[in-house]
Amino acid sequence: MFLVTTPIYYVNDEPHIGHFYTTLAADVLARYYRALGKEVFFLTGTDEHGLKMQKSAQERSLSPKELADKNSSIFKSLWDELGISYTRFIRTTEKDHIELVKEVFLKCKENGFIYKGEYSGWYCVGCEEFKPESELLEGNACPIHLKPCEYITEPTYFFKLTAFGDFIKDFLKSGAVMPAGRVNEILSFIQEGLKDLSVTRPRSRVSWGIPVPFDKEHTIYVWFDALFNYVSGLPSWPASLHLVGKDILRFHALYWPAFLKSVNLELPERIFAHGWWKVEGQKMSKSLGNVLKPADLITSWGLDEIRYFLLREIPFGEDGDISNDAILRRINAELSNGVGNLFSRVIGIAIKFGKTQISGLKDVYYCNKAEEFVKSYHSKMQDIDFYGALEEVMSFCAFLNKYIDTKAPWALKDEELISNVLYALLDGVSLVCSCLEPFMPNKMQKALSAIGLSAPIFSPCAKQSHRVFNQLTLFPRR
Ligand code: MSP
Numbered sequence: 001m002f003l004v005t006t007p008i009y010y011v012n013d014e015p016h017i018g019h020f021y022t023t024l025a026a027d028v029l030a031r032y033y034r035a036l037g038k039e040v041f042f043l044t045g046t047d048e049h050g051l052k053m054q055k056s057a058q059e060r061s062l063s064p065k066e067l068a069d070k071n072s073s074i075f076k077s078l079w080d081e082l083g084i085s086y087t088r089f090i091r092t093t094e095k096d097h098i099e100l101v102k103e104v105f106l107k108c109k110e111n112g113f114i115y116k117g118e119y120s121g122w123y124c125v126g127c128e129e130f131k132p133e134s135e136l137l138e139g140n141a142c143p144i145h146l147k148p149c150e151y152i153t154e155p156t157y158f159f160k161l162t163a164f165g166d167f168i169k170d171f172l173k174s175g176a177v178m179p180a181g182r183v184n185e186i187l188s189f190i191q192e193g194l195k196d197l198s199v200t201r202p203r204s205r206v207s208w209g210i211p212v213p214f215d216k217e218h219t220i221y222v223w224f225d226a227l228f229n230y231v232s233g234l235p236s237w238p239a240s241l242h243l244v245g246k247d248i249l250r251f252h253a254l255y256w257p258a259f260l261k262s263v264n265l266e267l268p269e270r271i272f273a274h275g276w277w278k279v280e281g282q283k284m285s286k287s288l289g290n291v292l293k294p295a296d297l298i299t300s301w302g303l304d305e306i307r308y309f310l311l312r313e314i315p316f317g318e319d320g321d322i323s324n325d326a327i328l329r330r331i332n333a334e335l336s337n338g339v340g341n342l343f344s345r346v347i348g349i350a351i352k353f354g355k356t357q358i359s360g361l362k363d364v365y366y367c368n369k370a371e372e373f374v375k376s377y378h379s380k381m382q383d384i385d386f387y388g389a390l391e392e393v394m395s396f397c398a399f400l401n402k403y404i405d406t407k408a409p410w411a412l413k414d415e416e417l418i419s420n421v422l423y424a425l426l427d428g429v430s431l432v433c434s435c436l437e438p439f440m441p442n443k444m445q446k447a448l449s450a451i452g453l454s455a456p457i458f459s460p461c462a463k464q465s466h467r468v469f470n471q472l473t474l475f476p477r478r
Contacts, residue, residue: 002033002040003240007248008047008090008229011071012056015078016284017277017322018245020294021310025274025386026243027084028311031438032381034085035456043233044079045090046072049209050128050222051201057208064208068093082294082303083441090233092225097232101225102213104263109214113163113262119156119198122149128222130198144247154205157218158196164258165194177253177271178384179317182246186253197255199224227256231265238266241384249273272384275319277310292322300324304440305331305475311386311439328478338397339432340475343447345401346425349409350468353418359465360423361416367424369399370431370460377435378458386439393435400428426451426466434458443474 006026009019023044030042048068057067068091076089090097108114121130126145130152136142140149169190177183200218203211209219231237244252249271257267279290298306309330314320350358373396380389409421430448434456437444448456452467 001236001240002030002038003234003236003238004029004040004042005230005234005239005242006044007244008045008092008226009075010050010052011046011048011068011075012052014071015075015294017279017292017294017297017310018284019075020082021277022243022245022274023079023084023086024307024310025316025384027086028307028386028438029241029243029381029384030085030087031441035434035437036458041087041235042085043088043090043230043239044084044086045088045229045233046075046092047222047226047229048072048091048093049219049225051125051206051208052128054206054208055125065093078294082298088233090229092229094232097229098210100232101210101220101228104228104231104259105210105220105224106213107263108159108259109157111262111264113160114157114199115160117156117158118153119158120153121151121198123152124149134192152205154202155218156198156202157200157212157215159199159224159259159262161197161255161258162194164261165190167261168254168257171257171267172253176267176269177249177273179273182249182273182317183253186250189250190254223251223255224259227251227259230268239268241270241272242268244271244273246273246275270384272317274316275314278319278321280323281321297322301327301331304443305335308335308390308436308439312390315387316384331475331478334394335475336477338394339436340473342397342400342432343429343474344471345404346422346429347450347468347471349404350422350426351471352410353422355419355422356468357465358419358422358426358468360419360421362461363420363424366403366428367461370396370428373399374431374435374458374460381438389435390439393432396428397432400425400432403428423466426468427461427463430457430463430466431460447472447474 004026006022026042030040033040053064053068057064060067072091079086122133122136122140123130124142124145126142126147131142131149136149141147142149172183172187199221200212201221203217203219206219209222210225212218212220230239242252252271260267279292282288282290284291309327312330313326373392377389377392380392404425407421409418412418430451430453433444433447437456450470450472452469
C-alpha cells in the first residue's frame with residue numbers, strides 16, 4: 001500500500017496557495033499510484049493545539065475548540081471542493097489521536113528519553129519553537145515570522161535528542177530524505193551540536209494541548225503531538241512518503257526520526273521537502289496583503305490549469321514565483337498549443353477520414369519511442385520529479401506532432417497506411433492523456449472518454465484498436 005501524507009495545517013489561518021501546493025503534490029501521487037492499480041492511503045488534516053491557536057482564539061473571543069472546529073472545516077471543505085482525493089482527514093483534537101500521543105509520551109519516558117529540567121530560551125509563537133540565538137535577527141526577531149521572539153524561563157520535560165545524533169545522521173545519509181541539498185542543511189545543523197529538546201510547556205502558559213499523562217501541570221509540545229498524527233492517522237506504519245515544505249523539514253527529518261526511534265517505531269520510507277512560492281516576486285505575507293488563496297487563482301485560470309502550473313513551473317524542491325504572466329505562458333505554450341492542439345489535431349484527422357474505430361499495424365519506430373517515454377515518465381514520477389515527468393510528456397507531444405508532419409496522413413491514399421498512422425497517433429494521445437491524468441484529472445478524464453477510455457492506460461501499443469467518439473477543445477487559448 002502506498003501511504004502518503006501532507007503536513008497537518010495550523011487552523012489559526014485560512015488555507016493559502018502554500019497549503020494547496022503540498023496537498024496537490026500528495027493528490028497527484030495518490031492518483032498516479034491508484035491509476036497503476038496500487039492501493040493508496042492519503043492522509044491530510046489539521047494541527048489544532050498550541051499557543052498560537054490559544055492566542056488566536058482569545059483574540060476572537062472564541063474557545064480554542066470553537067475556532068478549531070470552524071477553521072478545520074474550512075480546510076476540509078476546500079479540499080472537497082477542489083477534488084482532493086484524501087482517504088482520511090485527521091484532526092489532532094480527535095480522541096484516538098490524543099490517546100495515542102499520551103501513550104507514546106509515556107512509553108518514551110519509560111524508555112528513559114524524557115527527563116525534567118528547566119528551560120530558558122527565545123520562543124517564536126509563529127513557529128511554535130524555541131529558536132537558537134544564532135538564528136535570531138535584529139531585535140531577537142524570528143527569521144521566518146520577522147516578529148520578536150519571547151524570552152522564557154520555565155520548568156519543562158526534555159526529550160534526549162542528544163542520544164540520537166548518530167542514528168539521525170545515518171538516516172539522513174541513507175537517501176530517504178530528499179532533495180539532497182536540504183539534507184546538508186540539517187546535517188550542518190547537527191554538526192553545530194545537538195541539544196536536548198524541550199517537549200512540554202507549563203499548563204499555566206499553554207493549556208490548549210494534550211496533558212502530560214504523568215504530570216497534569218504540563219502540556220505536550222505541539223510538534224510532538226502533531227507529528228504523531230501520521231501514526232494515529234495511517235492504517236499501518238511506516239508511511240511510504242511524507243511531503244513537507246522546506247521550512248518544516250527539520251522537524252520531520254531530525255526530531256521525528258528520534259521520537260520514533262525512542263518508542264521503537266520504524267522510520268518513514270521517504271521524506272520530500274518542497275520549496276516555497278513567492279507571489280509576483282514577493283514573499284507572501286498578511287502584512288503585504290498578498291496572501292494568495294487557491295480559490296481565487298482557480299477562479300481566474302481553472303483548476304486543472306493551476307494544478308499543472310504549480311507542478312510544472314519549477315522542479316519540485318526548488319523555490320518559485322507565481323505570476324499571471326507565467327501562468328498565461330504555461331497555459332498557452334504547453335496546454336493550448338501543446339497538449340490541446342495535438343489532441344484536436346489527431347481527433348480531427350480521424351474524423352476527416354471518417355474513422356471512429358482504428359486498428360492498424362504497429363509501427364515499431366513509434367512503439368519503441370512510446371515505450372521509452374512511458375518508462376522515463378514512471379521513473380520521474382517515482383522519484384517525485386513532477387517537473388521532469390511533465391517534461392517527458394511535453395517532449396512526447398512534440399514527437400507526436402512531428403510524427404504527424406512527417407507521415408502527412410492527409411496526403412495518404414492507402415487505407416491501410418492511413419490506419420497504421422492513425423493507430424500510432426491515437427495510441428500516443430491516449431498515453432499523453434493517461435500520464436497527465438493525475439495532474440489534470442478533470443480535463444483528462446473528459447479527453448480519455450472522448451477516445452473511449454474510462455481509465456488511464458500506460459502500456460504502449462497494447463490495445464488492438466482505438467476509438468474516437470468526439471472532438472474537444474481541451475484548453476482554449478487565453
Ligand atoms: N502544523 C505544521 C505542520 C505539522 S506536520 C506534523 C505547519 N502547518 S502550516 O499550516 O504552517 O503549513 C505548512 C505547510 O505549508 C508547509 O508544508 C509549508 O511549507 C507550506 N507553505 C507555507 N507557505 C508556503 C509558501 N509560500 N510556498 C509553499 N509552501 C508553503 O507547519
